[in-house]
Amino acid sequence: MGAAPRYEDNEIKASALELIGNTPIVALDRLYEGPGRILAKCEYMNPGGSIKCRSSLHMIQTARQTGVLKPGKPVLEVTSGNQGCGLAVVCAVLGHPLTLTMSKGNSVQRALHMEALGATCVRVPQVEGSYGKVTLADVQAAEEEGLRIVDKTGAFLVNQFHNDANSQSHYESTGPEIWRQTGGHVDAFVATVGTAGTFTGTSRFLKEKNSELQCYVVEPEGSEPIKGMPITKPCHLLQGSGYGAVPSLFKFEYMDDTISVTDEEAVEYKRLLGEREGLYVGYTSGANVAAAVKLLRSGKLKPDAWVVTMLNDTGLKYTPAPEELTKA
Structure with missing residues (x-):
């Protein structure tokens, strides 16, 4: 009787831990037709359903x-x-x-x-x-x-x-994956901020690769402490982000600017991601894509720029907002 096959001899994963990371990037060419291009990292495909x-x-x-x-x-x-x-x-x-x-x-x-x-x-x-x-x-x-x-x-x-290991995880995995998957063709990175682990770690890596690369923080309108604005709307739909304070892991040296997004814009782009791209994701994902569209339309980047953002989690983690239920 021969020896049992080793995991490395086939495509079997040893545990759910090996399902974490190496998520694909998808082009949102049906949602946004240009100029420029939005590329989204499918973090909802992690085994826990999020980044x-x-x-x-x-x-x-x-x-x-x-x-x-x-x-x-x-x-x-x-x-x-x-x-x-x-x-x-x-x-x-x-x-x-x-x-x-x-x-x-x-x-x-x-x-x-x-x-x-x-x-x-x-x-x-x-x-x-x-x-x-x-x-x-x-x-x-x-x-x-x-x-x-x-x-x-x-x-x-x-x-x-x-916890510094939070942002370090994205410096060691998310940033390198984006760089590899795009062949180093990244003009801007756009992300919401909760703990700031994703933004800080990923931006740090990408800027080390290309100092000209632009990194933008996405904040919910009315709760924009990173922009330096007074908090006028602490209650918003972007669960897990926009808490009204600058997180300790956030590093201003990796940020080029901020982009504000309303609840309505987050809901709209969450809907468009489903209806045009077949991707059912959460509100921060909708906000990220709304911000990427705003950035490409702002003229701040070259016309053929590639903007990378994150689809942070699956829409299965949410109860629909009241305005979505009324449309059902």
């Missing part, structure tokens, strides 16, 4: 490698949902009990997803937002509950908003 799988894997692996997280020990994180889903994938495979605290304003689909992967999700009452619209105060309430649980259980706190 956060990348940072989840890197943050947990780094903690294990440095010894601050021992095998089998419990993990805790404060999340808007996507980081929690990514961590649930990683902790399920690596054998870490996982508890997540999340505002009740974040879509319940995310809690169901995390718990289906074996995690415990503690949903924390909102302070000032409403369902589907989460403010900084709501996040802080979820954080307070998380810290209380850490004090009680001794769980390892991932701390995504302050």
